[in-house]
Amino acid sequence: MHNAQPWRFRYFRHSRTFEIHADFERTMPHSDPDTRGLHIGCGAALLNLRVAVVHSGRHPEAQLLPDPTDRALLATVRLAGSATDDSDLGALYPAIHQRHSCRFPFEDREIPDPVREALSEAARAEGAALTFPASWHLREVLELVQEAEARNITDRGSDQDLAHWTRIDTPAVDTADDGVPHYAFGPRRRGGKAPMRDFAGSRTVAGRDAADFERNPQLALLSTDHDRPEDWLRAGQALERVLLSATLEGLSSSFATQPIEWTDLRWPLRDPMTGTGCTQMLLRLGYGPRGSRTPRRPVSDVLDIQP
Known part of the structure; x- marks a missing residue:
């Protein structure tokens, strides 16, 4: 996150x-x-x-x-x-x-069924399920995202997390080795239904544009049978396997975690046909730019080698 x-x-x-x-x-x-x-x-x-x-x-x-x-x-x-x-x-x-998260508009071009199946198989290989909501379920998912976004606007805790992990000032962008820099925020959403989080929050980013996003966003729900720490780790492996596979298929991606961060909104995201499964991630997929590289911590900070 x-x-x-x-x-x-x-x-x-x-x-x-x-x-x-x-x-x-x-x-x-x-x-x-x-x-x-x-x-x-x-x-x-x-x-x-x-x-x-x-x-x-x-x-x-x-x-x-x-x-x-x-x-x-x-x-x-x-x-x-x-x-x-x-x-x-x-x-x-x-x-x-x-692979880099892309928060720019995607084309309104449908992902072919064989590619969707390949991504679903990538998730299954790691013990998770990847489904593509459609019709009324997709509308419900988008409504849950809107509800979460509305809550986040007035939620101090959410604002504090964003403020801590986003970089707007030039010195912070140039020196930080973590967080989301302003050049990776993408444009403000002017139109469209894609579930885009505004990483700027109530702050102003100089020179930032607005854009129209997808009218028909293509979303995917990643879920596991249970909701324990080991399931979260499996979900993370499945997520990355899906993202890497999508990248090789020429797809771009971003995350829409807003409703997953609210317990009462996360539950209705689950598979409506079976009523089972614990939703771990909501993905936006499509054909678009590759996205911007974001900072990484030095190897010496994250790797310790022992005899």
């Missing part, structure tokens, strides 16, 4: 094992009080690590939440043998460097 990068990696040479730790100092007390979003972000980072390990020719043997007494230790990844059956993961490696 908001490019907070709430993770730390530790590598042990003797056992050829990575540990992924949560950085709970990078939480959002209002928008993510139960750290569900933090776990999803760390799960996405875990998937990228697995992809990179396969790309290097090794097999990533991953274990989620390996120590019940250590809440911050989210996963381990052991480099075990050769990557023999992981070609699908390794093929995603180029997309890690290409």
